[in-house]
Amino acid sequence: MKTHYYRATFTLLIFLISFNVQAQKKSLMEEEKTYLKKFIYPLKSVEPGYPETSDLNVFDKLIGDSKIVALGEVSHGSSEIYKMKDRLVRYLVPNKNFSIFSLEASMPESYMMNEYTMSGKGDPKAFLDEMGFWTWQTEEMLSIINWIKKYNETSSHQVQFTGFDMLFTNGATEEIKKICTANNFSQNDAAQISEIFAQSNGKSKKTDITGSQKETLNTLLENLKVSSQKIKDEKERNWFLQNLRIIEQNIDKSAMKRDLYMAQNIEWIISQNPDFRMIISAHNGHINSYKGKMGEYLKRDLKNDYVTFGFAFYSGNYTAFDRKSKTTGPFPAQTAYEGTAEYLLNSLDIPIFILDLKSLKKENNEAARWITRDEIKFRRAGSTVVPEEFQKTNIAADFDYLIFIKESTHSRLLIK
Structure with missing residues (x-):
């Protein structure tokens, strides 16, 4: 049994060495x-x-x-x-x-x-x-x-x-505010989103959102999605929703996501x-x-x-x-x-x-x-x-x- 074991181990070692040499072509x-x-x-x-x-x-x-x-x-x-x-x-x-x-x-x-x-x-x-x-x-x-x-x-x-990319949120919140103004919506929800990100270092790539802040943000984003139904221009509505999506992505981002x-x-x-x-x-x-x-x-x-x-x-x-x-x-x-x-x-x-x-x-x-x-x-x-x-x-x-x-x-x- 030991002989078989040593032979198998030696064969595997030779394979690994030859593979390593091949992979490191000079x-x-x-x-x-x-x-x-x-x-x-x-x-x-x-x-x-x-x-x-x-x-x-x-x-x-x-x-x-x-x-x-x-x-x-x-x-x-x-x-x-x-x-x-x-x-x-x-x-x-x-x-x-x-x-x-x-x-x-x-x-x-x-x-x-x-x-x-x-x-x-x-x-x-x-x-x-x-x-x-x-x-x-x-x-x-x-x-x-x-x-x-x-x-x-x-x-x-x-x-x-x-x-x-979705590393930052400032541009998205500004676009949301702009479209809210153009359609006579309240800017309160968008302003609260900006404030939360400002508190959480939203201007940098690293955003530290607490669990409580995330819940508040999700509520505000859902409110704005409801408001989007009143935007008559389809292109403007799609852009509004995409900026909301950028914020959602930013909250949830990681190296893989x-x-x-x-x-x-x-x-x-x-x-x-x-x-x-x-x-x-x-x-x-x-x-x-x-x-x-x-x-x-x-x-x-x-x-x-x-x-x-x-x-x-x-x-x-x-x-x-x-x-x-x-x-x-x-x-x-x-x-x-x-x-x-x-x-x-x-x-x-x-x-x-x-x-x-x-x-x-x-x-x-x-x-x-x-x-x-x-x-x-x-x-x-x-x-x-x-x-x-x-x-x-x-x-x-x-x-x-x-x-x-x-x-x-x-x-x-x-x-x-």
Whole structure:
């Protein structure tokens, strides 16, 4: 019995060691590089104003007739990633009839920006500030916004600027008050909601609602839902109810539920725009198909109408918040090292490219097992500085395509 036990244990140990070595692939052989390049589309530039767009024609094939293209980001603070998104917006809107740009930012505050992009009303920097998070208060985001505004000035094909997050409640309560006034409703319920959130630090992402306050809020929200029945304009009524829903989501939000609620908010935007084609801009960690993430819910409901492009870079720096120094600014990124996906992709010596993970996964060739089936270390940086940026990820399971950029520089914060 002991002999069988030791043999089984030894076999399992050898398997685990070989699996670990395989998962931590350190380099690509020439034949592996040759095979991988069959699924690569080089891109000429990340610059939004790059005069030639022939390299972007491949998006016609990759996207097809899909209704939503989700553009990720491995960091909220990479200038090159946002420039690439800007370049893609400028291509997809006029060439593929995309009509909505939707950002991982608070929903009501983002819709305020729509006033600027549609009619030129207001100050875009002020609207970005209202969104409450430094990640969007950058020159790169302002460039996307100003291009959409300029496009809307001369085109009959209008592009909406929207958002789908629920981290803040100020914008929602202000919209509710505004609609109450327009319809001669009492503002008492909305004012009480504002007061409760003000007491509970409602201006920050962290909202500490007591059980008693939650009961009061639910009562006030139900009162306002009853009042909504008197709003004659259907579009205004739907927007009123959606702002109530943003508050409900904020009260109930958590790390997992946030992704569910963002997916629900995107589906609300879709319900209001039946002839839509939408570009989503959010972190890789939200657009992906991992269980419980926003992308999983959208993929489940929209199937082939939802296409994802993850982003990666090899080295450089990015803008982030440092918890130790309590400052936001440029910080060096970890250069991708042996055993990371970015290290292997960089060895192809192509500075910017799209990797077709969908086709690669379909072929299921052993030469690409490290990215199609195995978990491999892949950069995950958000809005804050972290001690270790690389975590094991099944990249091909998460995204349809991956856009690789060799060098990242920090996004440029707008000066207030």
